[in-house]
Amino acid sequence: MNEENSATRYLKDFSAGWFGGIVQVLVGQPFDTVKVRMQSNPDLYPSTMSCIKNTFKNEGALAFYKGSSTPLIGIGACVSIQFGALEAMKRVFGGKDLTLSQLYVAGGISGLSNSIASTPVEHIRIRLQVQAKNSELYRGSIDAIQKIYKSHGFNGLYKGHCITMIREFFGYGIYFAAYEKIINRFIKFYNVNSRTDLSSWQVILAGGTSGVILWTFLYPVDLIKSCIQTDGFGKNAKYSSSLNCFSTIVKQGGYSALYRGFVPCILRAFPVNAMTFMAFEFAMNIMGRL
Secondary structure: OOHHHHHHHHHHHHHHHHHHHHHHHHHHHHHHHHHHHHHHOOOOOOOHHHHHHHHHHHHOHHHHHOOOHHHHHHHHHHHHHHHHHHHHHHHHOOOOOOOHHHHHHHHHHHHHHHHHHHHHHHHHHHHHHOOOOOOOOOOOHHHHHHHHHHHHHHHHHOOOHHHHHHHHHHHHHHHHHHHHHHHHHHHHHOOOOOHHHOOHHHHHHHHHHHHHHHHHHHHHHHHHHHHHHOOOOHHHOOOOOHHHHHHHHHHHHOHHHHHOOHHHHHHHHHHHHHHHHHHHHHHHHHHOOO
């Protein structure tokens, strides 16, 4: 692959990933808001329906899209990095007929690369999502970034970075390995030449299933991340570390508490990830795969 084609390929990978990320936010933000509120405040939101009713009654329908301006830009960038890094790693490993372990490592590295952007993006989004009406500390994404940076610097913006890296590496290793394996099975089973010949329902099924697998295994890690990122700073922090957060949650609510908010998450998992991969594959097909 010459330099021009290589640059074009990277641009297409990242552009298609960005498109997939925007679709992901538009479809998944309401589910994510319910999930985060249940994770961070179980006393106020003990169930999925109580969270939905309480939020809608007190704050209106737009409350489910709180903090969405940051993700529309940031998650677009994050998913762009994920897919761009994934496609690059697949080429490093040879591009075709990769083993499950190679796909896992490629996905893990893509997630790790993504964590540089996803930590501050998700941190700001989560803090905006949990704000109740009439008690809002931050007026919006920019205001939150400015206040947190002014008080706590880059370390404040990157609160929860270690647990995010753990989630991203192991989570996206599983996520992309599952997706690629399912897609490859479809290609062989239906005897088509490449993924461009697969139908929409096959891409939707592969993407949605990979999302369900991801969140089923990694949900407790995500819960700990949310608790850390909605916690106070410095002396006002409830948790001294991710391990302390884990032990505190288990001590207070048992191991089942690690799946608090799982219902809206798993309801979100299939449609959001199905549409994310559908958008990515659609964009790649429109631009033309190299």
